[in-house]
Amino acid sequence: MTETTPPNPRHRLSPLTCDAPGLRQSIRDALVRVVGKDPDLATPRDWLHAVSFAIRERIIERRVVTRRQFADEDVKRVYYLSMEYLIGRMLEANLRNMGILEVTQQALQDLGVDFREIARLEEDAALGNGGLGRLAACILESMATQGYPGYGYGIRYEYGMFQQHIEHFRQVEHPDNWLRFGNPWEFPRPEKTFPVRFYGYVVEHHQPDGETSCNWENGEEVLAMAYDYPTAGYERRNVNNLRLWAAKATRDFDLRYFNEGDYIRAVADKNESETISMVLYPNDATAIGKELRLKQEYFFVSASLQDIIDRHLQLEYPIDELADKAAIQLNDTHPAIAVAECMRLLLDEHRIPWDQAWTITRNLFSYTNHTLMPEALETWPVALMERVLPRHMGIIYRINHEFIEEVRHRFPGEHEFFRRLSIIDEDHGRRVRMAHLAVIGSHRVNGVAALHTSLLKQTLFADFNRVWPERFVNVTNGVTPRLWMIQANPGLTELIESRISSDWKFDLDRLKQFEPYASDDATREAFRAVKRRNKERLAALVHKRTGITIRSDVMYDVQIKRIHEYKRQLLKLLHVIELYQRIRDGEDVLPRVVLFAGKAAPGYQRAKDIIAVINEVADIVNHDPAMGDRLKCVFFPNYEVSSATIIIPAADLSEQISTAGFEASGTGNMKLALNGALTIGTLDGANIEIRDAVGTENIFIFGMTADEISAHRAQGIPPGAHLDSHPRLRSMVEALRDGFFSNGGRHLHAEIARYLLEEDPFFVLADYAAYSDACAQADRMYQDAEAWSEAALLNVARMSHFSIDRTVREYAQNIWNVVPEPVLPPCPEADTN
Template sequence: MKKPAALPELDHPTLDAASIRRSLHNRLVYTIGKDPITATDRDWFHAAAAVVRERMIERWMETMRSYYVEDRKRVYYLSMEFLMGRAMTNSMLNICAEKEFRDALAALGEMGLKPESISEIEPDAALGNGGLGRLAACFLDSMATMGIAGYGYGIRYEYGMFHQGIENGQQVEHPDNWLRYGNPWEFPRPEVLYQVKFHGRVVDFADEHGHKHYQWVDSDDVMAMAYDYPIPGYDTGTVNNMRLWAAKASRDFDLKYFNEGNYIAAVEDKNDSENLSKVLYPDDTTEMGRELRLKQQYFFVSASLQDMLYRFAKSGTPLDNLPDKVAVQLNDTHPSIAVPELMRILIDEHRMEWTRAWGIVTRTFAYTNHTLMPEALETWPVPLFERVLPRHLQIIYEINQRFLRDVMHHYPGDPALWQRMSLIDEAKGKRIRMAHLAIVGSHKVNGVAAIHTRLMKETIFADFHRLWPDKIVNMTNGVTPRRWLNQANPALSKLITTHLGKGWLKDLDQLRQLTPLTVDAGFCEAFVRVKRDNKARLAAMIQQRLAIRVDPASLFDVQIKRIHEYKRQLLNVLHVITLYNRLRAGGDAPPRTVIFGGKAAPGYRLAKLIIRLINDVADIVNNDPLVRDRLKVVFIPNYDVSNAEIIIPAADLSEQISTAGTEASGTGNMKLALNGALTIGTLDGANVEIRNEVGPENIFIFGLTADEVAQQYAAGYSPWVHYDNNAELRQTLDMLRDGFFSPEDRDRYKPVFDQLTYHGDHYLLLADYASYIACQEQVGQLYRDPAAWTRKAILNVAGMGQFSSDRTIGQYAKTIWNVEPVARTAG
């Protein structure tokens, strides 16, 4: 490998406020091309972003060079989502220059500029939808902070999932055009282009030795162009890279059509090609949408593997040593097409023998599973696969044939087991089981919480665990404290640093040292003041955006996550209605503000109906003089990272109420507890481990366990038993059925009633209702004792050290990737 030349002598940009201020003016004039007199806040934002970039780029280049010089093993994290949030403040904090930048921006105050208004100009990068993408973002932060040679690979979506509006109480989807004003954090790489093929056919031929080979011909080609984003570690010299792919036409337009005057036809191929990176998760209820999703997955996987292999080839290392220098983590099944794609490259392009190639593949890949629900495991119809990726279907069949031969040797005479383990599901038309493909093609498979991993071994992947007892391992999720405490909650971060120093930002276990401070009156008073100020900020946002006045002294009861039946926002609504009925009847409870946030998939009818129900309940409750200010309900539209950074620090109570055995892990539960919220939840996902860390007396647990849920299903669960025997529950459900909250359309919520009764209440809301209501009463009783509540809130913060994504990445590095973190100093 050629040694890189030394960097030329550079004018190192310094981090003091005066030099930053000079750079701001220079970038505004020479990069943005604006006079300070006419510059808008957006102009100043782009100038400020350019200045922050300047102070990362040299570290970025030095980091990338060091990986080549040290011949470091690289970790490639493949994910359909990277929910990064705003980059400005995060980058300032991670390069430890936030104060200097704010001082420099504040010095521009004579022009009417406010630092916070400039940073709020930045849109959230619409590269993800929820926990999957947020986890990926945390992992990139941790890899950079810990000095791991980690790269993120994904798609540069021109439009995100959607921007959620609420009109007449209903979710309305609008395009999320986050790139409208450009993205100052990306570096286009037009020279980094890879060809990605679709459709066509496969021909076979024999070489001079009589060996059979395959060639994929007559394909439709698309070009993948790279865009790079620097990912700075916290207080370190490491700046890693996230590379996203945008689809470009292989040729701009068909000249024949253009010459004939048919411009639309001339650019049709270009438009079709570039649709690949237009939208995150296109609607898959149509055949066209399903094909586009499959193409998206293969598009970014193919480009990423080509890029990895190009980088690997520059080292001159033989391909057999690929697993020694490359680790690829598949974040869920979306990138699992990487398994047959790498096989295709090795056997078709490098003419490698199958067994040798398969050994390389299985030692290179590892797979993270994110669901326990069989219906949520991704499958693709064989005819669709055959049409879009004909060569890959052949390879998958060959993988399956060889795998099942091995299974038959281990378990002869058990065709039912062979059928269960097959990569092809024959039950409802032939479908490819992508999770099975990922498991067979990986050397390690991990769950994301202890209970999730146990249930993977005992339920959905029990057969694979029996065959390979050491393959499935646990890697409990974590969150980065840099984003989710230092940035989102600067007042609490400052309070902690005052007492502990700043070492906790890289070693979250140090938060345990807060435990003795629960009896320190001064610390407790300061902790309460921070929470009160955060609640006042959220209340002001709610007032400004929704014209709903909420009392910051009330209990802020928060459920913020994707709207889905298994996450049971509906159970929360049933409690709200029950509490409302009690208050109307003269009951007593501490004032409570129930806050919801989350998006429903556009085609998910019931989830969208639940959003409408929340808003209809809010309309009735918030305007009823009988309950006055004792109960308020708020749905905050378009929940995203930036909204989360305001909501999470203000939360008193964290709702983590999924049906036990359905939530793989959750990370919202960790973020909320880290910011001093108490959790009410089932023993599901990471709630189990949170209870272990904070102590069972400092968390509110209710409901059936995962084993008890399984027993309910096995015994023939009937929701009517709970309906008939619980008067409060019956009253609550009847109000939904009879149109109490929709007087203009009394049948509007009959489908909700039917789902919970006639249709079997699949997620056991009614079975957990009484336990949940009783647990909420305990919450109210504790909230009446501010000192006791504050003590438990501090203990929740103190117990969150285990849930740093640094700990998670350290486990991946040791157990799965076989890489060593390398500390780098900032300089």
């Protein structure tokens, strides 16, 4: 059936029941008929798969209804192109959003199965590195919840983000073979398969009308096969789709080699094509520059665009109306080649003239930038691009030529300006600047927090901002309250629910009604009880993962994010050393647990060294009887979405201490504040907007601003000059340097001390005194439990701006020009007639 065919009455769905007996039956059936197990012999994982299959049947039903509704109503669709989706576990999220969590737990209990026990067995879908990938997952969930016709496109990596083990204090990477037990949440779509070409050459044909048409010939073809992951909106029947592409060889074996008797080579070749979707690159802040990475990018972009255009044509829309019926968002520069691929498809496959194709393309695309760090911006050598994607290189040259002509006309004589704007960087051995292609090919470009967008306009894209000031807009990030509050923190959810009506779950603005309860004694006490239970839950997990025992009646101070110099885990570690020394000196120090978690890119040696030093310091601190349980330092291994949902609700203090001007937004900062942790942070990224929302008295802001950092850098003060800014900073750094905390890694500690004293590119020492003061201020407030609880509750109540639903609405209104489709009422049982 094509998308336009009216529903055939014979194809009427008779929806499955969602009551306990119906679910029980489905789960038992799935166990036998799909998993293939006798219930008497079933393992917990068999039950996990059985319940997942039973739920997926119900999700896909709603997907069919949603798809039909979109087809009938002639909607404009949004396509989100992202190399990363950091989804986490799917069972509980799907059950909750479908509104059938409790009833399913009941059904399992009737079958003698413990939901918690089996849910824990599910592997996280970790197809992303960090903030950027998690944002993509939150956006998909919000589009479904709010009823936007949104489609995600990405890569079905065979291996996701590596698993981090800590061995002898160091990070060791293990492959994340997340699909090894099979994946009940995906629907393979072998019929949705598109060819994707690499290499080869371009043949030009001169047409009688003077135009030139091009054929891209020869080279290698790989097939992109679709796997669909339905994404349920919260208590809505809308189910959207995430389509991930896997690479398949075009033919199973190369017959040539077969005939030559070289069986092994034939099979090896097939495997080589399939490496394209094999593994996620585990880098979040540096461009990788490998040919395979470029192939991954083009692979998923080409398949997605072919699919988008196919759907458009199947719906019988004219090709020149593509940008009226679709909006495509580029999540960072990774999919920027889409601009050239869209042109190629329109020009070569659909025979649209250049100018018209260019107008369509620009109206279709918009681009989100997620970082100002120059090393994260992708550029490809022209020679590599010419070899791998010869047709695209030709298209990029022409886009660039026409663009430079346009600016030459508007800004005559400014040759230096043209050189800086050009897509081709002539200064570093001729490279293609993908960010420039993305800006030129988009009608809107956004940063992800107010400060970030304004810095983008002043620095990275200052020249483009002169050409097209209206093109640059801000859309501050957000987080989904469904995962980061309702699922992660049932205790706090229940407390809020007992005070205000439940519509805040869809409309976080309503959370403001909770504000008056911040000054209510009973609510504060209840809040502390919830925190305490969340800490006990985390303490149990910490013990299980690390063997370290932590108290649950002390301050939990957490820094959880990728390990990076600019995020300044070393600043927090110095504070741990300060506390350690003060306790040893007999001072009375507020008891606390400091918890770090985060992965380092495997090739990023400094970040890996930082992990090792944290672990060694922690080992000394945790084993020193002089600490008397007043200080514990934990490095929580293998930080992932599922562990974040346990750590975040237990936190009191949220460390957001990046060097100002470097963190584009941050989203962990939002999750922690929403769960009633107070932020200690710099004026960086979204911290600024969080401060404005929660009030300066409910957050601890310290350190140099982005402007002050620039000025400070210009002064060129040696970092060692800051040692006297704080009474003990010198002895702390010297203790590190002299190997006081080292456990075989003495050289490493000396090197970290040297790095701080001589290089300190992210101003750890320069900001230390201010940071230590801010920590002391937080400690004083924490000692007044009532004052602290009030501030924490005000944080919760004032986080409405940071709902991903607000973010998605801003994209929809200001960038995509799409409207939500009226969502059917949230009542699954009504389907059962």
